[in-house]
Amino acid sequence: MNVHDTVLSAAMDDGIAPGEELLHVDNISLSFGGVKAITDVSFDILKGEIRAIIGPNGAGKTSMLNVINGFYHPQEGTITYRGEERRRMRPYQAASSGISRTFQNVALFKGMSTLDNIMAGRTLKMHKNFFWQMWRHGPALAEEIEHRKVVEEIIDFLEIEAIRKAPVGTLPYGLQKRVELGRALAAEPSLLLLDEPMAGMNLEEKEDMSRFIIDVNQQYGTTIALIEHDMGVVMDLADRVMVLDYGKKIGDGLPEEVQKNQDVIDAYLGVSH
Amino acid sequence: MFYREAGQFKTSYAADSAKFPIRQDLVAIWIYLAIGFLVIPVFGDKYFIEVIMIPFLVLALAAIGLNILVGYTGQISLGTGGFMGVGAYSCYKMATYFPDMNIIVLILLSGFFAAIVGVIFGLPSLRIKGFYLVVTTLAAQFFLEWAFIRIPWLYNYNDTGAINEITRESFGYIITGAQSDYTVKYLVVLSIVVGMTWIASNLISGRIGRSWMMIRDMDIAAELMGVRPLYAKLSAFAVSSFYCGVAGSMMVFFWQGSAEVEIFDYNRSFQILFMVILGGLGSLLGSFLGAAIIFILPIIIRAAPDYGIPIQAATADHISLIIIGVLIVVFLILEPLGLARLWGIIKQKLRVWPFPY
Ligand SMILES: Nc1ncnc2c1ncn2[C@@H]1O[C@H](COP(=O)(O)OP(=O)(O)O)[C@@H](O)[C@H]1O
Ligand SMILES: [Mg+2]
Numbered sequence: 013m014n015v016h017d018t019v020l021s022a023a024m025d026d027g028i029a030p031g032e033e034l035l036h037v038d039n040i041s042l043s044f045g046g047v048k049a050i051t052d053v054s055f056d057i058l059k060g061e062i063r064a065i066i067g068p069n070g071a072g073k074t075s076m077l078n079v080i081n082g083f084y085h086p087q088e089g090t091i092t093y094r095g096e097e098r099r100r101m102r103p104y105q106a107a108s109s110g111i112s113r114t115f116q117n118v119a120l121f122k123g124m125s126t127l128d129n130i131m132a133g134r135t136l137k138m139h140k141n142f143f144w145q146m147w148r149h150g151p152a153l154a155e156e157i158e159h160r161k162v163v164e165e166i167i168d169f170l171e172i173e174a175i176r177k178a179p180v181g182t183l184p185y186g187l188q189k190r191v192e193l194g195r196a197l198a199a200e201p202s203l204l205l206l207d208e209p210m211a212g213m214n215l216e217e218k219e220d221m222s223r224f225i226i227d228v229n230q231q232y233g234t235t236i237a238l239i240e241h242d243m244g245v246v247m248d249l250a251d252r253v254m255v256l257d258y259g260k261k262i263g264d265g266l267p268e269e270v271q272k273n274q275d276v277i278d279a280y281l282g283v284s285h
Numbered sequence: 286m287f288y289r290e291a292g293q294f295k296t297s298y299a300a301d302s303a304k305f306p307i308r309q310d311l312v313a314i315w316i317y318l319a320i321g322f323l324v325i326p327v328f329g330d331k332y333f334i335e336v337i338m339i340p341f342l343v344l345a346l347a348a349i350g351l352n353i354l355v356g357y358t359g360q361i362s363l364g365t366g367g368f369m370g371v372g373a374y375s376c377y378k379m380a381t382y383f384p385d386m387n388i389i390v391l392i393l394l395s396g397f398f399a400a401i402v403g404v405i406f407g408l409p410s411l412r413i414k415g416f417y418l419v420v421t422t423l424a425a426q427f428f429l430e431w432a433f434i435r436i437p438w439l440y441n442y443n444d445t446g447a448i449n450e451i452t453r454e455s456f457g458y459i460i461t462g463a464q465s466d467y468t469v470k471y472l473v474v475l476s477i478v479v480g481m482t483w484i485a486s487n488l489i490s491g492r493i494g495r496s497w498m499m500i501r502d503m504d505i506a507a508e509l510m511g512v513r514p515l516y517a518k519l520s521a522f523a524v525s526s527f528y529c530g531v532a533g534s535m536m537v538f539f540w541q542g543s544a545e546v547e548i549f550d551y552n553r554s555f556q557i558l559f560m561v562i563l564g565g566l567g568s569l570l571g572s573f574l575g576a577a578i579i580f581i582l583p584i585i586i587r588a589a590p591d592y593g594i595p596i597q598a599a600t601a602d603h604i605s606l607i608i609i610g611v612l613i614v615v616f617l618i619l620e621p622l623g624l625a626r627l628w629g630i631i632k633q634k635l636r637v638w639p640f641p642y
């Protein structure tokens with residue numbers, strides 16, 4: 013996989029040393045009408061780590077990711093990303109500052125091929141303007157090909173060569189999740205948010221996906237926030253784990269510590285997952 | 286010759302991302318172009334060229350315009366007739382003010398006026414979707430129709446309320462007006478339509494086209510990938526209306542000769558929309574197929590008495606309406622991607638023929 017390092021990793025350098033704080037969330041509260049989705053949660057994500065967020069359904073995990081990438085605006089609290097404090101930001105600003113994500117319910121571009129979906133992840137890196145695009149041949153095509161190379165590396169990496177030209181709407185669910193990871197990777201994010209990337213997968217698919225997540229984290233040094241229900245996977249992958257329940261943080265620490273935490277055990281009792 | 290990709294290996298990403306990856310497709314395109322530019326001008330008679338080919342090309346261009354908006358960007362519009370009218374009226378006004386300017390230049394410039402108006406009426410799309418957008422674009426249509434009637438300045442205070450083409454020469458040929466040569470007119474229309482189709486296909490296969498399709502397929506994810514809905518939607522409205530505006534100008538100057546507001550009314554909007562639906566949402570080829578079916582089918586059926594089938598003109602029109610209506614319903618239910626998709630399936634079958642497994 014040497015090729016990947018040459019093309020992909022360089023651009024992920026965001027000037028923050030591994031182990032330093034990449035993201036800091038302070039006293040976030042978010043509610044929808046009467047429903048409190050998140051109540052006064054603070055936590056941080058360090059550069060280079062895999063940070064798991066766990067908790068029963070409805071705990072506010074997805075809402076937390078939506079807050080981080082600017083999709084929801086919390087009523088209270090602040091987010092500090094790469095040393096910059098922000099209260100409100102638009103999703104595309106989050107994208108251009110290096111946050112990319114996958115969705116709990118696959119949100120691929122159904123009418124487009126695998127290739128185009130992953131090319132879509134390169135949108136922010138392509139700059140040839142309308143007039144070049146009209147002409148296409150020349151600079152616009154050169155740019156297209158340059159990005160196509162990176163996309164092909166991602167396709168190799170995720171082992172989805174065979175479905176390169178397939179419309180993603182026709183793919184089985186497990187592969188769709190993989191394509192979605194590819195699309196998020198194509199943006200060369202410094203912070204990658206994965207919302208239940210293994211939900212609904214069989215054991216083999218889960219193993220593949222775990223391997224990809226570890227590879228991404230180790231080869232490219234990409235920081236990852238991972239929402240996952242499978243405790244086995246979380247224990248294997250995560251450097252640190254935060255636990256949410258009813259919108260409140262009830263645990264935070266190393267996987268082994270969290271596993272022993274009585275509040276966490278209680279929260280998970282009787283909850284099917 | 287068999288329709289095969291065997292033996293054609295892509296050795297570069299450039300070749301692989303070419304628009305016609307199978308050589309026979311590219312050959313087919315060149316054959317169509319040769320027919321369009323050489324065979325038809327030489328062998329086509331006045332009736333065929335003036336009554337069938339020119340209108341077909343003009344409507345196909347409008348269908349491409351609408352397809353960019355509806356098929357590629359997922360923003361529905363019923364304002365097509367109005368946007369075509371903006372092109373036509375602005376071309377007419379420019380031809381009045383700048384009598385010495387080349388009419389082809391004016392026709393292309395008129396697209397910009399349509400684009401501006403399209404962007405203005407596209408603004409609501411930033412907030413609303415689906416049915417509500419249908420309503421606001423229909424409102425735009427009615428407003429524009431009203432303007433074409435109530436603002437006499439637009440038709441130079443004519444008593445008739447109509448705009449007329451003006452005789453214009455270009456490169457030594459009379460290309461508009463009563464004395465113009467139909468073959469020359471046809472070649473001008475064909476060149477504009479081919480050129481603009483080529484540009485549309487370039488836009489669609491690059492970053493901008495992808496951002497339109499991203500908005501169409503999943504606007505939330507598109508925004509999280511860095512697409513700004515404002516730019517994507519409004520650029521689609523602008524390009525779409527530009528195409529419709531140019532089609533509208535050509536309609537007056539190369540096809541109808543003169544125009545009243547009726548030819549740009551909401552019926553036109555529906556006609557173009559049906560072309561897009563029948564031909565195939567999100568397909569340039571489909572825009573041509575749709576225009577062919579909806580415009581040419583009624584002409585063929587109306588000609589039935591010539592072949593000894595005794596039906597009256599009114600009945601013939603009803604029959605075409607029924608056939609088109611049924612086709613639209615069938616396509617909406619069974620094959621939303623239209624004729625273009627059927628064509629794709631046939632090609633896929635051909636590729637593996639005669640061993641389908
Ligand atoms: N857009 C929304 N509108 C209203 N309520 C919402 C919205 N998004 C999330 N919620 C509510 O917030 C709570 C947390 O949801 P979510 O973050 O999806 O939980 P999780 O991902 O942990 O299962 C739930 O009660 C959910 O109903
Ligand atoms: Mg969730």
